[in-house]
Amino acid sequence: MTYKVIGKRVKRVEDPRLLTGGALFVGDVNLPDMLHAAFVRSDYAHAKIKSIDISQAEEIPGVVGIFTAEDMGEDWKPGPPLVSPPPTLEDVVFNSRRQVPLVKDKVKHAGEIIAVVVAETRYIAEDAVEEIFVDYEPLPAVTDLEKCLEPGHTLVHDDLDSNLAAHLVQHKGDYQAAKAEADYVLKRKFKLDRGAAAAMENRGIVVDWDQKNQHLMVWDATQSPIPIRNGMAERLGLRTHQVRVVAPFVGGGFGPKIMMFYAEEMVLPWLTMKLNRPVKWIEDRKENFYATTQEREQIQEVEMALSKEGRILGIKQSIIHDTGAYDPYGLTIPLNTQSHSMGPYDVKNYTSELSVVFTNKIITTPVRGAGRPQGIYIVERMLDIACREMDLNPLEVRRLNFIQPDQFPYDHEIIDQAFTNLVFDSGNYQPAYDKAVEKLEYERFIKEEQPRLRAEGKYIGIGLVPFIETTGVGPYEGARVAVEPSGKISAATGVGTQGQSHMTSFAQIIAEQLSVEVEDVSLVSGDTAEIHWGTGTFASRGAVVAGNAVLAAASDVRSKVLKLASKVLETPEEELELEGGLVRVADIPENSISLGELAVLANPFRGAVEPGTEPGLESTKYFGPAYGATAFGVHGMILEVDPETMMIKIHKYVTVEDCGTMLNPMVVEGQIHGGVSMGIGNAYYEKLHYDENGQLMNASLADYLLIFSTEMPEIFEVYHENTPAPNNKLGTKGVGEAGAIPVPAAFAQALENALEEFDLEITETPLSPNQLYELLHAKEEDNES
Amino acid sequence: MKVEGEHIFNGTPGQVWDLFRDTEVMAAALPGTKKMELIEENTYEAVMFVRVGPVAGEFSGQLLISNEDYPRQYTMTVEGRGKPGFMKGVGDVTLVDLDGNQTRMEYQGEVQIGGRLAAVGQRLVDTVAKSIISQAFEILDQVLAEQAKAAEEGREAVYKESSESDYISAVAKDVIKNILKRPDNDGDEE
Numbered sequence: 001m002t003y004k005v006i007g008k009r010v011k012r013v014e015d016p017r018l019l020t021g022g023a024l025f026v027g028d029v030n031l032p033d034m035l036h037a038a039f040v041r042s043d044y045a046h047a048k049i050k051s052i053d054i055s056q057a058e059e060i061p062g063v064v065g066i067f068t069a070e071d072m073g074e075d076w077k078p079g080p081p082l083v084s085p086p087p088t089l090e091d092v093v094f095n096s097r098r099q100v101p102l103v104k105d106k107v108k109h110a111g112e113i114i115a116v117v118v119a120e121t122r123y124i125a126e127d128a129v130e131e132i133f134v135d136y137e138p139l140p141a142v143t144d145l146e147k148c149l150e151p152g153h154t155l156v157h158d159d160l161d162s163n164l165a166a167h168l169v170q171h172k173g174d175y176q177a178a179k180a181e182a183d184y185v186l187k188r189k190f191k192l193d194r195g196a197a198a199a200m201e202n203r204g205i206v207v208d209w210d211q212k213n214q215h216l217m218v219w220d221a222t223q224s225p226i227p228i229r230n231g232m233a234e235r236l237g238l239r240t241h242q243v244r245v246v247a248p249f250v251g252g253g254f255g256p257k258i259m260m261f262y263a264e265e266m267v268l269p270w271l272t273m274k275l276n277r278p279v280k281w282i283e284d285r286k287e288n289f290y291a292t293t294q295e296r297e298q299i300q301e302v303e304m305a306l307s308k309e310g311r312i313l314g315i316k317q318s319i320i321h322d323t324g325a326y327d328p329y330g331l332t333i334p335l336n337t338q339s340h341s342m343g344p345y346d347v348k349n350y351t352s353e354l355s356v357v358f359t360n361k362i363i364t365t366p367v368r369g370a371g372r373p374q375g376i377y378i379v380e381r382m383l384d385i386a387c388r389e390m391d392l393n394p395l396e397v398r399r400l401n402f403i404q405p406d407q408f409p410y411d412h413e414i415i416d417q418a419f420t421n422l423v424f425d426s427g428n429y430q431p432a433y434d435k436a437v438e439k440l441e442y443e444r445f446i447k448e449e450q451p452r453l454r455a456e457g458k459y460i461g462i463g464l465v466p467f468i469e470t471t472g473v474g475p476y477e478g479a480r481v482a483v484e485p486s487g488k489i490s491a492a493t494g495v496g497t498q499g500q501s502h503m504t505s506f507a508q509i510i511a512e513q514l515s516v517e518v519e520d521v522s523l524v525s526g527d528t529a530e531i532h533w534g535t536g537t538f539a540s541r542g543a544v545v546a547g548n549a550v551l552a553a554a555s556d557v558r559s560k561v562l563k564l565a566s567k568v569l570e571t572p573e574e575e576l577e578l579e580g581g582l583v584r585v586a587d588i589p590e591n592s593i594s595l596g597e598l599a600v601l602a603n604p605f606r607g608a609v610e611p612g613t614e615p616g617l618e619s620t621k622y623f624g625p626a627y628g629a630t631a632f633g634v635h636g637m638i639l640e641v642d643p644e645t646m647m648i649k650i651h652k653y654v655t656v657e658d659c660g661t662m663l664n665p666m667v668v669e670g671q672i673h674g675g676v677s678m679g680i681g682n683a684y685y686e687k688l689h690y691d692e693n694g695q696l697m698n699a700s701l702a703d704y705l706l707i708f709s710t711e712m713p714e715i716f717e718v719y720h721e722n723t724p725a726p727n728n729k730l731g732t733k734g735v736g737e738a739g740a741i742p743v744p745a746a747f748a749q750a751l752e753n754a755l756e757e758f759d760l761e762i763t764e765t766p767l768s769p770n771q772l773y774e775l776l777h778a779k780e781e782d783n784e785s
Numbered sequence: 786m787k788v789e790g791e792h793i794f795n796g797t798p799g800q801v802w803d804l805f806r807d808t809e810v811m812a813a814a815l816p817g818t819k820k821m822e823l824i825e826e827n828t829y830e831a832v833m834f835v836r837v838g839p840v841a842g843e844f845s846g847q848l849l850i851s852n853e854d855y856p857r858q859y860t861m862t863v864e865g866r867g868k869p870g871f872m873k874g875v876g877d878v879t880l881v882d883l884d885g886n887q888t889r890m891e892y893q894g895e896v897q898i899g900g901r902l903a904a905v906g907q908r909l910v911d912t913v914a915k916s917i918i919s920q921a922f923e924i925l926d927q928v929l930a931e932q933a934k935a936a937e938e939g940r941e942a943v944y945k946e947s948s949e950s951d952y953i954s955a956v957a958k959d960v961i962k963n964i965l966k967r968p969d970n971d972g973d974e975e
Contacts, residue, residue: 043901286904289904691903695904697904698904699904
């Protein structure tokens with residue numbers, strides 16, 4: 001094919017609508033006769049509900065109804081298990097406890113919903129919420145990941161023997177034997193804490209039950225419209241065709257919007273069917289801190305066995321992962337942590353024990369990175385510390401340990417989040433690593449720049465971290481592509497858009513196949529009326545899984561176009577070419593027919609279509625990979641610490657990404673920029689502080705520090721390498737989460753390097769200026785005593 | 786959150802002790818107090834209006850006195866809740882006789898807060914708590930002075946009640962003072 005659109009820096013076709021306020025978000029949906037919901041949420045993290053007094057609230061004019069768990073009767077049931085535990089491992093403990101629509105007897109985290117008020121306006125609903133009095137019997141809160149497993153500890157779920165939600169052990173090789181041969185064994189404990197996804201658009205849902213039509217219409221700011229449709233139909237006793245879920249433009253997903261079902265998603269459809277009126281709820285920012293899932297809290301004890309040259313002989317790891325009050329998302333996050341704890345390295349021996357615990361905190365589900373940053377953090381920290389203790393060159397040690405190009409596909413012999421064997425499909429790590437070393441001018445910085453700046457009294461350091469990202473996992477996605485009588489192309493896929501540029505990059509794939517302009521392709525994503533099957537936008541899989549389904553459907557339409565044109569133009573298919581919306585005979589260009597005319601011919605109004613053929617120039621195809629595509633990248637930074645304020649400035653940031661074939665490099669770079677900004681937040685600013693009572697102490701954007709553009713690097717360079725994925729036709733690998741994954745690890749390395757004279761060892765993330773100050777002063781006191 | 790400090794009163798430990806057990810005096814002294822009454826021995830019920838930054842509302846709760854050792858020490862347990870959240874605290878109070886005329890009150894305790902108060906008001910709660918305490922001491926000093934003066938003049942003591950706006954303006958003053966007190970603003974203070 002000579003017409004190339006894939007890989008071009010095409011400007012986003014969705015931007016004009018987004019930038020001029022012309023795009024539909026759930027908040028824009030306003031229906032006649034619509035009611036508004038507001039929720040009574042628990043102030044306590046752990047408490048028994050003694051009574052709920054709604055008498056005063058009911059009196060408020062404009063209040064239509066107030067409902068508690070009791071009112072739901074038979075319809076009250078917990079959410080479905082979103083992801084089940086891995087079936088392929090032996091001795092897996094998994095206690096499935098799922099969130100409930102409205103709390104019946106015991107609150108298990110602050111922010112859990114006790115009652116819902118439905119009123120003519122949100123103002124009235126909120127006022128009524130203030131007048132509802134819940135009498136609680138407060139219970140001690142379970143918050144400490146280690147202590148909560150001690151015998152006799154307070155239980156989050158009273159029907160269990162302990163707070164253990166899950167337990168499993170994964171093995172590869174023989175760690176004990178590797179340890180016995182090691183020249184050096186390093187042991188450290190790491191603390192990884194929580195952050196918020198903090199999407200610009202909070203969650204929101206509008207539901208409208210049409211009694212006469214027996215149809216439920218739902219607008220939901222979700223990353224998974226099709227599973228939401230399926231689940232809602234099942235919960236409500238409807239057929240799937242009776243429910244249509246639209247995820248219109250969504251202002252950022254970052255993972256928590258895949259969670260299903262949130263309590264609100266269980267309560268609102270029930271309300272509209274009960275009241276027979278549309279109901280709307282838009283999450284406010286305070287609710288977002290209490291009601292939207294979070295991530296990253298783990299405590300890890302890690303042991304690494306090394307040869308004297310710095311070859312990793314084995315890793316032993318014990319992870320305690322906090323799932324919060326419930327575990328609807330199964331083991332996805334901690335399995336991802338395991339999958340990334342060997343980094344891009346050829347580690348032959350690995351033992352990892354995973355304990356997942358229930359606590360009286362908000363549920364954790366994947367947030368951009370989804371367990372991967374924790375894995376990369378510990379393996380890179382261990383290598384950094386080992387290099388310092390053994391006096392080895394950190395660059396050489398990484399090069400020594402990389403999986404080599406001839407070792408792919410590389411089977412890690414453990415299972416990953418998709419419950420299949422963790423196989424790295426392809427990779428070529430060293431060239432990308434060397435490129436990053438070169439672009440960051442690593443050697444020159446260490447030899448010349450740093451000594452000069454240090455002589456000036458500056459605390460400036462460098463960090464460089466390679467990482468892998470498992471992406472593009474199954475099960476499958478689908479796409480439908482059709483040529484309209486106008487000659488324009490319509491397409492649909494089940495993966496909704498939360499800013500990933502699907503309408504542009506998927507259009508590029510179609511445009512290339514059908515030789516049309518990108519603007520001539522109109523793609524609908526996230527509307528269950530347009531496509532029936534699919535899972536959703538998550539796990540850096542859109543470009544890989546949906547992208548290849550789009551390619552398959554578009555190429556099938558191309559075949560249909562050529563077949564029909566061959567008949568009409570009475571020319572063999574091989575002699576036809578597609579260009580500019582026309583099919584023409586290669587030698588006789590004036591002998592042509594437009595795609596639109598072909599579409600009309602393919603859908604005759606009279607006559608008979610040939611038996612065995614289908615009308616229209618349309619195709620629906622699915623793609624499901626046997627296992628994922630593993631991307632690679634390197635992030636490096638030069639940062640300076642102000643020793644007075646502990647504030648940092650990142651002078652330069654360099655990334656080299658290898659996500660295989662890029663559909664649109666501008667989109668890839670945008671993902672990296674966004675991911676890195678999240679990663680910097682994860683490293684130094686954004687931390688959710690819970691106290692020992694399970695109270696979130698910084699649940700506002702005044703106290704929870706999202707980074708500003710002022711915290712972004714002064715110089716930011718993104719470079720690419722291309723090792724195409726062998727298991728999909730496009731050769732793509734995901735990149736949506738990549739930007740966020742290695743930042744805390746690279747940041748810790750750079751910070752230690754900047755503060756080398758203090759001999760600091762960083763084993764926790766996120767840090768903060770305060771915490772750095774405390775670490776340094778604790779160090780000083782240690783030195784003095 | 787830890788609450789601790791000390792204050793010197795012009796009075797004997799016995800006088801100070803009695804002062805702190807006089808619901809009328811305490812209702813006047815604690816800014817924002819709408820109601821305070823003894824419901825059973827050593828148990829008080831109170832309703833207080835509290836404003837912490839953007840979070841404001843009424844708290845109602847109970848105050849329990851235990852471990853009494855007249856006139857030297859006692860323990861206070863406070864539990865209250867309202868629309869803005871909840872608080873729970875335990876503190877020890879010690880009265881030290883200085884020279885027969887003066888008493889040093891030492892207090893230390895631990896307060897837990899929750900709900901909107903914790904989520905949104907957390908940054909300011911420390912300053913507001915200190916402000917409430919210092920305002921209370923100021924008024925109690927005045928009460929002691931008035932009591933002494935009244936005794937001298939052989940009449941009943943008369944107390945002035947503080948208003949909600951007195952409380953709010955005093956808190957605002959303390960918040961600003963606290964900001965100005967930061968080390969990097971040393972030079973600008975006063």
